[in-house]
Amino acid sequence: GAVVSQHPSRVICKSGTSVKIECRSLDFQATTMFWYRQFPKQSLMLMATSNEGSKATYEQGVEKDKFLINHASLTLSTLTVTSAHPEDSSFYICSAPDMRQNTGELFFGEGSRLTVL
C-alpha cells in the first residue's frame, strides 16, 4: 500500500513557541491531505483539509491562526502549531488519499505526539 510519513514522531516544546509537523506521501502524489487531532483515549477529530496550491479548509471550531497548514507540493503538507500552549498537547495524525485507487483509500501517517510544557 501507499506510504505516508510524519515527522517528528514526538516533540516537546515550551509554551509560547511554534512547532511544525510534516506529512509526506512517499510513493504517491496527494493533492489533498487531512489533519486529525486525537485526545487521549478518544477518537480522531478532523481539523482541516489541506489542499495543494490553495488554502486549507478548516473544520468548525478549529482556529486557523493557531493551526497553520501549508501544502506546498504534491507530496508535502505541514501543520504549524503557533504559540503553543499546554492545551495544544495532543496526538496529531495526517492522512492522504491514494487516488490511484478508485476508492481513494486513506493512508495514515504514524502520528506526531506534541507535548507543550
Add this chain to the structure above:
Amino acid sequence: AQSVTQLGSHVSVSEGALVLLRCNYSSSVPPYLFWYVQYPNQGLQLLLKYTSAATLVKGINGFEAEFKKSETSFHLTKPSAHMSDAAEYFCAVQGGGSTLGRLYFGRGTQLTVWP
C-alpha cells in the same frame, strides 16, 4: 451526512474467544466503510474496507466484517482472539461527493485480551 456509532467503548475477551466489535453507520449515500486498528502511540492501520462489492469483507490478521444494509451495521469479528489483537479499533465511514476522502470516525473500542 455521515456518522458512525461504535457500541461499547471497551470489550474484553479471553484469548481464543470470539471477538465482536459493533459498528452502526448513518449515511445519505451508499457508504464506504472501514475498520482501523491503532496501537499505542501509533497511527492507524487499515484492517479492512467495504466498497460496495462483497458484503462479507475479509481483512488482515484474521478479521472480517459483514455489511448489513438492512441493519446499517458493519460489525467486526474474529473467531479466535490473540493477545496481539489488544488495541484500539475504529470504525469509519467515508464521505461522498465533495467530502470524498474524508473519514468520519466512531469513538473507538478498546479491545483487551486476557490470557
